[in-house]
Every structure is written in structure tokens, then in C-alpha cells.
Amino acid sequence: MGQPPGEPPEPDDDERRQRDRDTEPIPRVRPDDGLGRPDGPDGPSFPDDGGYPTGSGYPGEDRSGRAWVREPETAYQPPQFTEDELAGLRVDASGLPSGPRRVLPLEDEPSSLVARYLFPTERYRGEWKRHWIHLATPLLVGIAATFVLGYLSGFLAGQDVGALTTVAVLAWFVVMGWVAWKVADWWYDRFILTNKRVMVVNGIITRKVAMMPLARVTDMKYEQSPTGRALNYGTFVLESAGQDQALREIKNLPNPNELYLRVVEEMYEPQAVEARLGKEADEAKADDGA
Structure with missing residues (x-):
């Protein structure tokens, strides 16, 4: 029969079979697991995301079906923790950490010098004087003035110049007053x-009186010189979002590491501070009752 005009010619049998093979869906082949297990209906199932097979006890999978990644030649090793690392994670019956205390104990009441600057709803956490190194220069000046002016007064007294001796003594009193x-x-x-x-x-x-709200503190650090590390003092530097800062650098503060932990805990874990205070108050009441 002739082909009607205007229609494409029909493909022969060879072309039709080739086209069917090209459009035939490719079956999904499950790779061998390397352990000689048969690949059948009861074999492992592979996820579509290309991960580990689940539900078959494959290497790299625990009994719950959750896969873990390991090196091909090494066995899975769970993480190991020392007793010192676990000490900070243990809690007592009240939910508070039972490990070693790493911050200074909180004071109960502010001194009369500080209480006047606190408003009633504010919780007092502590006050600290600067390290005694803050007095190093005045004390050295006082000691040097005592030796120098004392020697000068004795020398002038031997020279029978009473007016100069009086001046030396008065100078010593001025230095001591300073x-x-x-x-x-x-x-x-x-x-x-x-x-x-x-x-x-x-x-x-x-x-x-200079102050900075804890909510505005964006960064805090402390610096210790070699002398500061030996004598346990440092300089605190506080950064805030504002440009004009009333309180930025505080020099010669004692126990800088413990004080740093105290401030950071108050900034990020105020609930822990309140819980510790409540526990200490309960223990104090129990001791008083006993």
C-alpha cells in the first residue's frame, strides 16, 4: 500500500525495537554489600538520599537503625570522658551542679558605702576593692621620702641650720599626708x-559613680601582665554598643579570672545565680535551726 501524501513514513521493525530499548526504564540495581549477603526481597533497603542502608545490621549502623560514620579500616569508638570533665555535669537532687565551685562566694549584704547607690529592686552580687598593687607607687614614694628626708634632717641638724631642718620635716609630713x-x-x-x-x-x-548596664555589654575581657599573673590582679575592659562609655577600663582588680566568671555568669546564666543563692540560703537556715 502506498503511504498517504503528507504523512511521515512508518518505521520498520528494527527501528521500532531500538526505540523501545532506548525508552525502557532502567531497573535499580542494589550493590553487593561485600559480605556475601544475597540481594533479594529480604535484603537491605537503600535510602533515596544515597546514605547508609537501614534496618539490616550493616556496618555503620546500630541496632536502632541510625547510621554513624566511621573510617573503613577502624571500628567505632564511643567518646571518652574523664572524671574531671564529668564533674561539672553532675547535678544534685535540686538540679544544681555538684562539681567544684569555680566562682567566688557571693556576699550577703552590701556595705554602707555601696548600699546608698543601689535601688530596692536591684540584686546585690558583690563589691571589690582594687588590688594592693594599686598602692605600690604611693607606698614606694613614702618609703623613699622617709629615708631621704630623715637623712637630710639629721644632716641639717648637725649643721646648726634649724630652719632647713624644719622645712625637711614639714616636707616629710606633706609626703606622708599625700x-x-x-x-x-x-x-x-x-x-x-x-x-x-x-x-x-x-x-x-x-x-x-560610673556604671554600665549588663544588657549593653557586648564584649568583656581582662588582661594580665606577667606581674599581674604572679600577684593575681588584672585590668578589665568592657565594650558596649554605645559610643560614649562611662565605664570602659577598670585597672588592678583582684582575682580577675574568678571575677570574670562571676560577671559572665550574671550576664548569661542569671537563673543559675538565683538557684545557687536560694540553695545557700536554705543551707544557712538549716544550720541555724540545728
Whole structure:
């Protein structure tokens, strides 16, 4: 029969069979697991994402069907923890950590010098004077003045010049008065921590109070020189989001590592601080009752 005009010619049998083979779906072949297990209906099932087979006890899978990744030539080893690492994870019956305490104990009440700067709803966490190294320069000046002016007074007294001797003695009193002023200023200088802010209060006649809310602290660090590491003091640097900072650098603070942990805990784990305070208060009441 002739082919109607305008229609393509029908393919022969060879072309039809070739086209059917090209369009035939490719069956999914399950690879051998390397253990000689038969690949049949009861064999392992492979996920579509190309991961490990599940539900068959394959290497790389526990009994729950969850796969873990391991090196081909090594067996799976669970993570190992030391007793020191686990000590910080253990908790007591109240849910509080039972490991060693890494922060300084909290004070109960603020001193009269600090209490006037706290508002009623603020929780007091502690106050610290600067390290005694803060007085190193005044004390060295006082010691040097005592030796120098003492020797000079004795020398002038032997020369029978009473007016100069009096001047030397008066100069020594002036230097000692300046040293006493520095010591008093150190005594009234306090670094204060509450649950809302950090403060520095200093000055004897002219009182200065600088503060920074904990919510505004974006970064905090402390620095220790070799001398600071030997004598256990450091300088704290606080960064905040604002440009004009009333409190940024606090020098010569004692126990910088413990104090750093105290401030960071108050910033990020205030609930832990409250829980520890409540536990200590309960223990104190139990001791009083006993």
C-alpha cells in the first residue's frame, strides 16, 4: 500500500525495537554489600538520599537503625570522658551542679558605702576593692621620702641650720599626708556588681559613680601582665554598643579570672545565680535551726 501524501513514513521493525530499548526504564540495581549477603526481597533497603542502608545490621549502623560514620579500616569508638570533665555535669537532687565551685562566694549584704547607690529592686552580687598593687607607687614614694628626708634632717641638724631642718620635716609630713590620701582613696574605691549593672565608685571629697548596664555589654575581657599573673590582679575592659562609655577600663582588680566568671555568669546564666543563692540560703537556715 502506498503511504498517504503528507504523512511521515512508518518505521520498520528494527527501528521500532531500538526505540523501545532506548525508552525502557532502567531497573535499580542494589550493590553487593561485600559480605556475601544475597540481594533479594529480604535484603537491605537503600535510602533515596544515597546514605547508609537501614534496618539490616550493616556496618555503620546500630541496632536502632541510625547510621554513624566511621573510617573503613577502624571500628567505632564511643567518646571518652574523664572524671574531671564529668564533674561539672553532675547535678544534685535540686538540679544544681555538684562539681567544684569555680566562682567566688557571693556576699550577703552590701556595705554602707555601696548600699546608698543601689535601688530596692536591684540584686546585690558583690563589691571589690582594687588590688594592693594599686598602692605600690604611693607606698614606694613614702618609703623613699622617709629615708631621704630623715637623712637630710639629721644632716641639717648637725649643721646648726634649724630652719632647713624644719622645712625637711614639714616636707616629710606633706609626703606622708599625700600617701595617706592615696590609701584612703583606695579604700573607698569599689567595683560593684549587681544583677543589672556594673559600677565603679571612687573619690573621697568629690564622689564619682560610673556604671554600665549588663544588657549593653557586648564584649568583656581582662588582661594580665606577667606581674599581674604572679600577684593575681588584672585590668578589665568592657565594650558596649554605645559610643560614649562611662565605664570602659577598670585597672588592678583582684582575682580577675574568678571575677570574670562571676560577671559572665550574671550576664548569661542569671537563673543559675538565683538557684545557687536560694540553695545557700536554705543551707544557712538549716544550720541555724540545728
